[in-house]
Amino acid sequence: MAQIAFIGLGNMGGPMARNLLAAGHGVAVFDLNEAALAGMAEAGARVAGSSRVAVEGAEVVITMLPAGAHVEAVYLASEDQACLLDQLPTGTLLLDCSTIAAETARSLAAAAAQRGLAMLDAPVSGGVGGAEAGTLTFMVGGDGAALDRARPVLEAMGKNIFHAGAAGAGQVAKMCNNMLLAVLMSGTAEALALGVREGLDPAVLSNIMKQSSGGNWALNVYNPYPGVMEGVPASRGYEGGFLVDLMLKDLGLALDAAAKLGQSAPLGSLARSLYTLHKQQASSAEQDAGRLDFSSIQKLFLAEG
Numbered sequence: 001m002a003q004i005a006f007i008g009l010g011n012m013g014g015p016m017a018r019n020l021l022a023a024g025h026g027v028a029v030f031d032l033n034e035a036a037l038a039g040m041a042e043a044g045a046r047v048a049g050s051s052r053v054a055v056e057g058a059e060v061v062i063t064m065l066p067a068g069a070h071v072e073a074v075y076l077a078s079e080d081q082a083c084l085l086d087q088l089p090t091g092t093l094l095l096d097c098s099t100i101a102a103e104t105a106r107s108l109a110a111a112a113a114q115r116g117l118a119m120l121d122a123p124v125s126g127g128v129g130g131a132e133a134g135t136l137t138f139m140v141g142g143d144g145a146a147l148d149r150a151r152p153v154l155e156a157m158g159k160n161i162f163h164a165g166a167a168g169a170g171q172v173a174k175m176c177n178n179m180l181l182a183v184l185m186s187g188t189a190e191a192l193a194l195g196v197r198e199g200l201d202p203a204v205l206s207n208i209m210k211q212s213s214g215g216n217w218a219l220n221v222y223n224p225y226p227g228v229m230e231g232v233p234a235s236r237g238y239e240g241g242f243l244v245d246l247m248l249k250d251l252g253l254a255l256d257a258a259a260k261l262g263q264s265a266p267l268g269s270l271a272r273s274l275y276t277l278h279k280q281q282a283s284s285a286e287q288d289a290g291r292l293d294f295s296s297i298q299k300l301f302l303a304e305g
């Protein structure tokens with residue numbers, strides 16, 4: 001069992017850290033938000049007052065933070081402006097599970113390597129449900145030997161672990177997957193809205209398309225039309241799940257990468273425009289539509305009726 005420092009205990013990091021504890025690992029935790037630390041001590045974690053204290057004695061450091069700037073802030077400059085990477089003993093394994101730009105992941109891995117530290121980018125798919133159930137998919141970029149060391153730790157939090165390639169490759173896989181997901185979800189919502197306007201029952205239409213050439217993940221497990229599928233965000237007012245704001249963030253990462261490469265991504269661009277329009281149209285004084293599940297893009301197409 002490993003001694004692990006876990007930094008960033010939000011919607012994803014909290015349950016991931018709990019699964020590490022349940023698997024018998026020693027876990028020290030830190031989050032800027034005190035509320036996120038609530039209950040971690042009772043769960044058996046050592047609650048630290050800073051990331052610097054959390055990493056003391058850790059063989060593995062895991063970060064699960066909102067965006068690249070937060071990850072850089074933790075590793076490259078801590079509260080007193082000293083660099084956390086300089087504090088870690090050679091051989092410490094760093095796993096960043098946040099979704100950030102591949103470019104940032106590569107430069108962090110290089111900064112770590114200069115200090116004799118192996119760093120893997122290991123973003124996840126599977127959402128809060130997958131984090132709670134310990135069934136996340138990890139898309140890993142970095143050295144294969146470091147991944148072999150990380151495997152027992154990742155296996156306590158997920159069921160699929162893919163080695164995508166060198167540093168940054170995990171983030172590339174994640175952004176490609178989520179760009180495709182946004183396109184598939186938007187297309188599914190558009191088709192369902194059209195069929196319903198033509199008088200079809202959305203459940204009947206969904207069943208037909210699921211078994212036909214339009215079948216896809218959204219239809220199979222995450223139907224965006226309210227009332228068609230039990231237990232999905234569409235059937236509880238689009239609460240919980242994977243936020244529109246996070247999808248917009250991931251589309252931004254993919255489109256920034258495409259722009260830097262001079263590669264066109266017309267469908268990804270269109271999906272981002274649709275999600276941006278949806279956020280504007282569905283937000284009100286009472287509700288920020290950025291906080292809704294991303295399948296709420298269905299509302300954009302229904303609003304046209």
Ligand code: NAD
Nearest residue numbers: 008009010011012013031032033036065066098099127128
């Ligand atoms: P979150 O906002 O719920 O949690 C992030 C946590 O990081 C917060 O508790 C925040 O206080 C903490 N934090 C920020 N800066 C910090 C610092 N300097 N030191 C310590 N703690 C700090 O976010 P989340 O939903 O848990 O997502 C985390 C990452 O996982 C994101 O990159 C996101 O894109 C990715 N992700 C999320 C989902 C999902 O469904 N929520 C799915 C896949 C991937």
